[in-house]
Amino acid sequence: MKVVLIGVGQAGGKLTQRLVEFDANMDFNAVQGALAINSAKTDLQSLDLDTVLVGQDRVKGHGVGGDNELGAEVMQDDAGEVMNALDGRITARADALFVVAGLGGGTGSGGAPVLIHELQRIYEIPVYALGVLPGQGEGAMYQANAGRSLKTVIREADATLLIDNDAWHETGQSVGEAFENINQQIAQRVGLLLASGEAVEGVGESVVDSSEVINTLRSGGVAALGYASAGASEDSGENINTVTSNTRQAVLSNLSMPKATDADSALLVVAGDADRIPRKGVEKARRWLEGETGSLQVRGGDFPLDSERLASLVLLGGVERSPRMQEFMERAKEANKQETREEDPAEMFHNDEIDDLF
């Protein structure tokens, strides 16, 4: 799938950069163009990408802090400039646009939904969001911001691929180290997903096509991505269990939104040396995925790559009814109440969870 990536805010810019690097290192050529947008000048300066600074009149290049309403306003005010910068970058070859952002901050949280709305008005191709949710340990403001942002992003985007910052967090790491590690993992997984369907070698009927990625995301709402890999034998017949166990692991313990396994649609991509991919194993794993997700729309295909390992990449579409999503929205709602209370203590008398006496 040929895409143009637009990173908004600090996390959005860093992730976009990692994705561009991964795509170039692997020689995939799925990323056709990239742009980073921010209201904080210093965050843009550390990136090796073309950039647009928004909100200069209002915040003088210093960022919007954690104020996502201001983030939305500055994106709206400067939407014309952003659209001009994108003009020419989004060519007829692009199959989709991805707006990348951390949903818990200010610029990305507020700016991403506005930008997606503007892009939808102009471009015919799907506009997807790649959004990062704050981990449980991040403060109430991040949770509340992410809740509001997510609600709007889901409404505006054709689908929203979510990464929970707690999903690939290893214990004992500082936040900075953890972010770097998570970003690397996101770049690898999303990078592979974008590149699947772009394979030139071994084109055959079992090879996954980019339209299958788009069809899996067609159910809209929230999407999640899982991944696992293992060493493989040269004899494909011996790799049946490898493919099924990779697939199980990708979904059950390595999903970008842990436990978000009730899905409307799914795509299983088995990546590796074409001669090592067992047809029987792919079919068995696909059937297991049907049972696990409760979806009748489970697609499967190969991604031929020069590697001695086999990997299962699983894209799940329409997972928003999963318990994990509800858990997050509850967290965001609680945080929202807490935030309102902090702003104005009298607000505690205006909540509708305690009924008035008459």
Ligand code: GDP
């Ligand atoms: P903005 O610049 O105002 O859009 O704010 P940030 O991009 O810093 O957004 C803050 C949110 O993004 C926080 O809730 C963090 O969870 C997350 N975040 C910030 N930097 C990174 C990063 O490098 N990687 C990941 N995975 N998340 C990040």
